[in-house]
Amino acid sequence: MAKTKKTSVEPSEEKVTLEEAAIVAEEMPVTAADEVAEQPAAAEETAASFGDKVKAFGGKIKEFFVGVGVKTKDFFGNLFKKDKKTKEEKLGEMAVVAAASDGQIETVVATSLLESKLSAKEKFGRFCRSQSGWLFVLPAVILMAVFTFWPILSAFINAFKQNYSTLTGKYDGWGFENFIRVLKGDTGTGGATFIQCLVNTMVFTFISVPLSTLLALLISVALNSIKPLQKAYQTIYFLPYLTNSLAMGAVFATFFAVIGTTKNTENVGIVNQVLQGLGLLPNETFINWLGTSSPKWVISANLTIPWAKYIVVIIYEVWSGLPFKILILFSALQSVNKQYYDAAKIDGASKNTVLWKITTPMISPMISYLLVTGIMGGMKQYSAIVGLFGEQMGIDYDMGTMVGYIYRYIEDGHMGYAFAGSLILFAIIMIITAINRRISSKKVSY
Amino acid sequence: MKITIQNLTKTFPSRNKKEKKENKGGVTAVNDMCIEIPSGKLVGLLGPSGCGKSTTLFMLSGLEQPTSGKIFFDDQDVTTLAAERRGIGLVFQNYALYPHMTVEQNIMFPLVNMRIPKAEAQARALDTARLVQIEDLMARKPSELSGGQQQRVAIARALVKMPNVLLLDEPLSNLDARLRLQTREEIKRIQRETGITTVFVTHDQEEAMSICDTMVVMKLGVVQQIGAPQDIYDDPANLFVANFLGTPPINIFKGEIRKGKVYIGKEAVATTEIADQPVYVGIRPEGFIYDAKGALTLETDHIEVMGRDKSIVSRHESSTKPTIRSIVDSDVALPKGAAKLTFNVKPNKLFLFNAETEERLI
Numbered sequence: 001m002a003k004t005k006k007t008s009v010e011p012s013e014e015k016v017t018l019e020e021a022a023i024v025a026e027e028m029p030v031t032a033a034d035e036v037a038e039q040p041a042a043a044e045e046t047a048a049s050f051g052d053k054v055k056a057f058g059g060k061i062k063e064f065f066v067g068v069g070v071k072t073k074d075f076f077g078n079l080f081k082k083d084k085k086t087k088e089e090k091l092g093e094m095a096v097v098a099a100a101s102d103g104q105i106e107t108v109v110a111t112s113l114l115e116s117k118l119s120a121k122e123k124f125g126r127f128c129r130s131q132s133g134w135l136f137v138l139p140a141v142i143l144m145a146v147f148t149f150w151p152i153l154s155a156f157i158n159a160f161k162q163n164y165s166t167l168t169g170k171y172d173g174w175g176f177e178n179f180i181r182v183l184k185g186d187t188g189t190g191g192a193t194f195i196q197c198l199v200n201t202m203v204f205t206f207i208s209v210p211l212s213t214l215l216a217l218l219i220s221v222a223l224n225s226i227k228p229l230q231k232a233y234q235t236i237y238f239l240p241y242l243t244n245s246l247a248m249g250a251v252f253a254t255f256f257a258v259i260g261t262t263k264n265t266e267n268v269g270i271v272n273q274v275l276q277g278l279g280l281l282p283n284e285t286f287i288n289w290l291g292t293s294s295p296k297w298v299i300s301a302n303l304t305i306p307w308a309k310y311i312v313v314i315i316y317e318v319w320s321g322l323p324f325k326i327l328i329l330f331s332a333l334q335s336v337n338k339q340y341y342d343a344a345k346i347d348g349a350s351k352n353t354v355l356w357k358i359t360t361p362m363i364s365p366m367i368s369y370l371l372v373t374g375i376m377g378g379m380k381q382y383s384a385i386v387g388l389f390g391e392q393m394g395i396d397y398d399m400g401t402m403v404g405y406i407y408r409y410i411e412d413g414h415m416g417y418a419f420a421g422s423l424i425l426f427a428i429i430m431i432i433t434a435i436n437r438r439i440s441s442k443k444v445s446y
Numbered sequence: 447m448k449i450t451i452q453n454l455t456k457t458f459p460s461r462n463k464k465e466k467k468e469n470k471g472g473v474t475a476v477n478d479m480c481i482e483i484p485s486g487k488l489v490g491l492l493g494p495s496g497c498g499k500s501t502t503l504f505m506l507s508g509l510e511q512p513t514s515g516k517i518f519f520d521d522q523d524v525t526t527l528a529a530e531r532r533g534i535g536l537v538f539q540n541y542a543l544y545p546h547m548t549v550e551q552n553i554m555f556p557l558v559n560m561r562i563p564k565a566e567a568q569a570r571a572l573d574t575a576r577l578v579q580i581e582d583l584m585a586r587k588p589s590e591l592s593g594g595q596q597q598r599v600a601i602a603r604a605l606v607k608m609p610n611v612l613l614l615d616e617p618l619s620n621l622d623a624r625l626r627l628q629t630r631e632e633i634k635r636i637q638r639e640t641g642i643t644t645v646f647v648t649h650d651q652e653e654a655m656s657i658c659d660t661m662v663v664m665k666l667g668v669v670q671q672i673g674a675p676q677d678i679y680d681d682p683a684n685l686f687v688a689n690f691l692g693t694p695p696i697n698i699f700k701g702e703i704r705k706g707k708v709y710i711g712k713e714a715v716a717t718t719e720i721a722d723q724p725v726y727v728g729i730r731p732e733g734f735i736y737d738a739k740g741a742l743t744l745e746t747d748h749i750e751v752m753g754r755d756k757s758i759v760s761r762h763e764s765s766t767k768p769t770i771r772s773i774v775d776s777d778v779a780l781p782k783g784a785a786k787l788t789f790n791v792k793p794n795k796l797f798l799f800n801a802e803t804e805e806r807l808i
């Protein structure tokens with residue numbers, strides 16, 4: 001009697017999760033055997049008085065073990081594929097042993113409590129607790145599903161529908177026509193081709209991101225080595241970050257402007273004046289940085305390189321990318337242990353050597369982070385070009401980016417091209433990210 | 447190469463701006479230090495934490511500029527010479543190995559900066575690595591090494607350029623006890639093999655005593671005593687030095703000189719010719735001789751038997767420390783369970799210090 005009481009008071013069992021229960025059950029045979037060996041007399045006595053109950057329990061336990069087995073299989077089956085079978089086998093064995101043997105009351109009572117005391121409500125509570133991680137991420141998962149996963153999936157499906165209309169939902173059939181037309185530049189709407197936008201984006205990104213990272217590195221190293229006015233410079237360098245990119249684009253547009261009436265009916269912006277002043281341009285000639293007659297190289301029917309405009313965009317992107325990069329690299333520099341610089345001094349390293357052989361590798365994780373995120377951001381460039389060249393992104397989208405291209409076709413209702421374009425962009429970003437990861441895992445770790 | 451340090455002083459300015467303007471409130475890490483370090487010797491800078499050892503070392507290396515005073519390498523004044531032009535090797539307290547370079551690249555780094563051709567640099571790096579026995583680890587990164595191995599790499603990097611002077615800042619403090627013993631022998635061996643003048647900084651008196659040719663004991667930026675380890679141990683200049691050297695540490699009693707006798711409490715333990723005055727009496731643990739009719743009575747706390755000798759832990763009301771440790775040979779028969787034991791004191795193990803200045807009297 002006393003024995004039964006003792007076991008039934010164990011409160012810890014209340015909190016055991018299903019998984020734990022299975023494990024506890026697994027360990028039972030040993031305990032039971034020990035008990036029998038140690039106190040055979042006591043066990044026999046209890047067995048005599050509780051013999052009937054034991055048999056009744058036996059059936060229940062068998063049910064329970066099977067139940068646990070099934071549940072375990074459901075919840076953890078995939079996670080524990082390897083042990084699953086053995087676990088079930090053991091559980092089965094145990095049930096038989098426990099039911100058959102009259103001497104193992106301890107086991108019987110203890111384990112049966114796991115099951116018999118639980119109401120359906122409690123079982124549900126237990127399930128919720130053990131799976132509560134899911135509940136916490138659920139809101140985010142739902143939002144992601146609605147606003148991210150579904151649109152991606154939808155774009156993926158609709159990209160293969162020919163002449164798809166979002167208004168009516170009608171389409172002429174399935175196929176790769178959208179992709180073919182986009183890549184061939186055969187969209188029948190005029191304006192810049194997808195290839196043009198792709199090249200634009202690539203040039204902007206792969207020149208401006210490394211360039212601004214390099215500049216940011218040099219500036220933050222310089223900033224790190226000066227004491228007076230360090231805070232003031234830091235603030236100045238950070239200011240562009242707080243400025244709206246459309247406003248910055250407008251300011252740049254005036255810097256490079258050749259609008260108005262003075263010379264050849266055109267007004268000279270500050271950049272041209274400076275170039276003239278420095279004697280880099282012959283007298284009376286100006287570069288038309290942004291206008292309709294801006295100089296360009298024609299590569300093919302589908303592709304031109306308006307190099308003067310490219311220069312403006314790249315300067316703009318480098319400049320607007322600097323603040324954040326300086327902020328990150330500067331704080332990375334501050335966290336480098338000063339002792340390495342002392343050691344380098346003792347080892348006779350020149351300033352140059354220190355910069356490239358000590359400093360840069362030390363902050364290489366941050367540099368890599370900036371390059372990766374910078375490139376991903378560059379692939380999605382849009383607003384800066386609009387700021388500089390207006391909604392048409394230059395003349396008929398000749399300065400268009402990939403996002404600009406996609407947006408343009410969403411605007412004028414050619415959804416199929418937009419979907420195809422965005423899937424191609426998606427694939428390109430994936431490939432670039434994969435390459436980035438390969439490189440950075442080789443170069444960055446130490 | 448001989449090193450001469452003349453009146454070397456280093457004051458770190460105060461953080462407080464007002465104090466800084468008035469040149470007050472700074473920390474004087476090294477105060478008017480004068481040392482001569484003979485060529486090819488291993489010299490230990492010993493003192494408690496914060497006494498200015500590292501600062502001294504950094505001034506020798508050129509990483510810190512002295513506030514005043516001069517440093518000479520042989521006859522050349524190097525006080526304002528840049529670190530990289532002094533031809534020194536420095537091992538930092540936590541090694542400062544470049545984490546992104548392999549062991550080989552770490553060791554070769556000083557040579558690369560000297561524009562030594564790659565093949566030669568590699569050969570020299572390998573030679574140095576052999577000297578410190580890490581030639582098998584050349585391809586690893588520092589993070590893949592144990593503390594002891596890192597320390598060897600740091601020494602190899604300091605040695606590879608064949609420096610005139612090797613400076614070591616607490617190089618053993620990051621190692622476990624066993625490795626520390628082993629490595630200090632190693633440092634001694636390397637120093638002897640290369641014959642490089644070496645300055646070794648440590649706060650561990652046992653470490654300094656065991657490997658240094660000459661020891662400089664410092665306290666709060668001021669040099670207390672310079673000499674061979676055994677000489678300083680046998681003949682400490684003041685109470686601080688006597689206290690700092692020796693394990694177990696020296697026992698200090700408040701005492702008094704009266705009419706040519708040294709009293710601890712009411713008992714006269716020695717005779718002296720010094721004028722009557724209050725004193726500190728220092729007795730080394732090994733300076734006690736058990737004698738049933740000894741001069742000094744100590745209340746026994748317990749006795750630890752440690753193989754070769756017995757360590758008697760006892761108390762005395764005049765002692766400045768809670769317990770007194772005396773060490774006697776294990777053959778000495780002590781009465782069992784005695785509450786009090788009496789001792790005579792070996793005269794050469796007894797020191798007297800002025801009670802105010804704490805300077806040594808005898």
Ligand SMILES: Nc1ncnc2c1ncn2[C@@H]1O[C@H](COP(=O)(O)OP(=O)(O)O)[C@@H](O)[C@H]1O
Nearest residue numbers: 458473474475494495496497498499500501502
């Ligand atoms: N850069 C510093 N600025 C201000 N005080 C310092 C600086 N470096 C060391 N000190 C002070 O100088 C004293 C000696 O320091 P240090 O030479 O590092 O002692 P240690 O003997 O432990 O190596 C200490 O009181 C320390 O606080």
Ligand SMILES: [Mg+2]
Nearest residue numbers: 499500501616
């Ligand atoms: Mg130090």
